[in-house]
Amino acid sequence: xxxxxxxxxxxxxxxxxxxxxxxxxxxxxxxxxxxxxxxxxxxxxxxxxxxxxxxxxxxxxxxxxxxxxxxxxxxxxxxxxxxxxxxxxxxxxxxxxxxxxxxxxxxxxxxxxxxxxxxxxxxxxxxxxxxxxxxxxxxxxxxxxxxxxxxxxxxxxxxxxxxxxxxxxxxxxxxxxxxxxxxxxxxxxxxxxxxxxxxxxxxxxxxxxxxxxxxxxxxxxxxxxxxxxxxxxxxxxxxxxxxxxxxxxxxxxxxxxxxxxxxxxxxxxxxxxxxxxxxxxxxxxxxxxxxxxxxxxxxxxxxxxxxxxxxxxxxxxxxxxxxxxxxxxxxxxxxxxxxxxxxxxxxxxxxxxxxxxxxxxxxxxxxxxxxxxxxxxxxxxxxxxxxxxxxxxxxxxxx
Ligand code: CTP
Ligand code: MG
Numbered sequence: 001x002x003x004x005x006x007x008x009x010x011x012x013x014x015x016x017x018x019x020x021x022x023x024x025x026x027x028x029x030x031x032x033x034x035x036x037x038x039x040x041x042x043x044x045x046x047x048x049x050x051x052x053x054x055x056x057x058x059x060x061x062x063x064x065x066x067x068x069x070x071x072x073x074x075x076x077x078x079x080x081x082x083x084x085x086x087x088x089x090x091x092x093x094x095x096x097x098x099x100x101x102x103x104x105x106x107x108x109x110x111x112x113x114x115x116x117x118x119x120x121x122x123x124x125x126x127x128x129x130x131x132x133x134x135x136x137x138x139x140x141x142x143x144x145x146x147x148x149x150x151x152x153x154x155x156x157x158x159x160x161x162x163x164x165x166x167x168x169x170x171x172x173x174x175x176x177x178x179x180x181x182x183x184x185x186x187x188x189x190x191x192x193x194x195x196x197x198x199x200x201x202x203x204x205x206x207x208x209x210x211x212x213x214x215x216x217x218x219x220x221x222x223x224x225x226x227x228x229x230x231x232x233x234x235x236x237x238x239x240x241x242x243x244x245x246x247x248x249x250x251x252x253x254x255x256x257x258x259x260x261x262x263x264x265x266x267x268x269x270x271x272x273x274x275x276x277x278x279x280x281x282x283x284x285x286x287x288x289x290x291x292x293x294x295x296x297x298x299x300x301x302x303x304x305x306x307x308x309x310x311x312x313x314x315x316x317x318x319x320x321x322x323x324x325x326x327x328x329x330x331x332x333x334x335x336x337x338x339x340x341x342x343x344x345x346x347x348x349x350x351x352x353x354x355x356x357x358x359x360x361x362x363x364x365x366x367x368x369x370x371x372x373x374x375x376x377x378x379x380x381x382x383x384x385x386x387x388x389x390x391x392x393x394x395x396x397x398x399x
Pocket of ligand 2: 011
């Protein structure tokens with residue numbers, strides 16, 4: 001199902017009082033509208049964008065799209081006198097194949113792609129959805145200077161854009177508003193008149209609408225802060241493995257064959273180092289352990305190189321939208337001397353994980369002759385990893 005976004009940029013920014021409409025003013029190094037279009041470029045739920053431009057600036061906006069990206073922009077159309085007219089003009093350029101249509105003010109450049117996705121997803125399921133925040137001030141109804149009453153704050157929300165709708169619903173709402181001459185301050189108001197349900201998706205206060213010069217300054221501050229602390233969650237993982245040393249087996253550590261008179265016993269190649277690393281990564285993802293993913297009862301893994309297991313684990317990292325920042329591992333072995341093999345172990349494991357070798361550290365230690373490692377009964381390995389989850393954990397939540 002194809003989803004469209006109508007980005008409204010046809011206003012003249014009277015309250016800003018600048019020499020050009022506010023959507024073309026600079027915000028942290030690029031025009032306001034460029035920030036807005038970028039959020040829609042990044043939103044996975046949006047396929048096409050209709051940009052509604054000031055009527056005398058359609059050509060300029062087409063050039064703008066070329067300069068500032070906007071590969072999804074399928075049409076640039078002239079807007080109308082009021083915001084609602086501009087939405088109606090945008091709707092005409094939305095194809096018949098559209099399933100969902102999102103409407104967004106170009107003057108809200110701080111919207112996050114995941115907020116767009118949340119609203120579009122909700123509308124796809126329920127018909128209509130809007131991003132909003134709970135009201136924290138006490139709100140009063142006033143006539144002149146006299147307070148008439150205090151509204152029940154627990155039921156009040158401030159709504160923003162994007163607002164998203166199933167395509168036939170928003171078309172019907174605009175037709176009905178045009179027929180009856182109703183003018184609303186947002187698009188959900190038009191849908192509410194049809195008695196169709198509208199869901200609110202809880203967003204963030206910082207999705208502000210730039211209206212005055214002060215707003216532009218606040219938006220710049222917010223963007224600078226976001227740049228300093230990119231949405232990033234760090235997770236640590238640890239792994240540990242032990243295998244028995246036996247005769248007539250190759251000794252494989254970190255994907256490298258090490259010359260020795262014995263080797264580690266196991267269902268796969270018994271690469272104790274790769275197993276500890278794999279378990280650490282799965283731990284950092286909160287995704288169980290390698291025994292669960294690669295059971296030793298499964299003949300498919302008999303004798304298989306543990307580098308293949310690391311490759312699969314790296315695939316899970318990617319699927320989770322995460323990245324391995326570094327791996328640090330220690331092999332415990334009384335003999336043989338492992339130092340000469342360590343550079344190769346690092347590069348083999350890094351290769352399997354799809355990261356650069358400088359992100360992988362391998363160390364080796366004896367146990368001073370103590371314990372099962374010291375007597376040469378077996379070897380052990382430990383690893384820790386740091387994983388960055390880049391998905392924004394503070395995105396939109398359903399309200
Ligand atoms: N908008 C539009 N067509 C109009 C009026 C507004 O596309 N005829 C757009 C604006 O460009 C803005 C959004 O609707 O992105 C919200 O409107 P608002 O913040 O009121 O912007 P302006 O109308 O430009 O500002 P002002 O009211 O201060 O003139
Ligand atoms: Mg306006």
